[in-house]
Amino acid sequence: PGKLLDAVLLTHLHSDHLVDLYQLIISSWHQGRERPQRVFGPKGTRRYVEGLMALWEPERRQRIAHEARPSTIGLEVEVTEITDGWTEHFGSLRATGFAFESGGKKLVLSGDTRPCPALEAQAKDADLLVNEVFIHREMPVIAGVRSAETVANVGAYHTLSTEVGKMAQRAGAKRLALTHFVPPACDRAALLAEVRADYAGPVIIGEDLMRFDLADGTLTYGQATLSLPS
DSSP: OOOEEEEEEEESSSHHHHHHHHHHHHHHHHHOOOOEEEEEEEETTHHHHHHHHHHHHHHHHHHHHHHSOOGGGOOOEEEEEESSOOOOOSTEEEEEOOEETTEEEEEEEOOOOOHHHHHHHHTTOSSSEEEEEOOGOOOOOOOBBBBBBHHHHHHSSSOBBTTTTHHHHHHHOOOOOEEEESSSSSSSSHHHHHTTTTSSOEEEOOOOOEEEEEETEEEOOOOOOOOOOO
16 A cells, blocks of 8 residues: 555656556555655656645645644655666656666666667666566557557557567566556467567566565465566
8 A cells, every 4th residue: 555655666757657646645645654755756756746736735735624634744745856767768758767676686677668778788687677568569550549650659669569578588687577568458368478489587467566576586466476486
């Protein structure tokens, strides 16, 4: 739950990555959060968060007065902007990937990005690479919905399903988890087969609320806990 979150990581300022941020703050407060929410993101994050909180300030004032909760500290937000992001997404839009190292283990989160040398370098020998994927074979041209130019332009700032396995293999990543599927309603089995043809390590087709524990080498989803292959 949001009450327990140590940090919220924003890779870039696109609506599909931001639209629930305010509700997360409110829900965490409802759960009894006893510390400010910490948000990390690229340049522009502070301006966005300040604008978001200002927009909903009247609603928040009503909640505070009506709900009479013991503290409002959970409604506070501490923003840290990262200025040296290393991914490539949507032209001049700043995008940030994240790499974490602890206890001899390394986790890399791609965020939204096309393949780029900086990401591949960060993913070198990572214990887990969590990477977005664009399944371009499932994005046909549809009159009135998307043109050939639409498909090409969107694909140009994402990692294609025909590229992600090759990149993970070159980087020597020990495990690969796929996320941010475009389109969301894709053929998971076909995607797995496609990526496994290029990548020799374990491939996880990600789902929301999956939890990876690299120290223990486990993946938890719902009530199931699996041992991750080394």
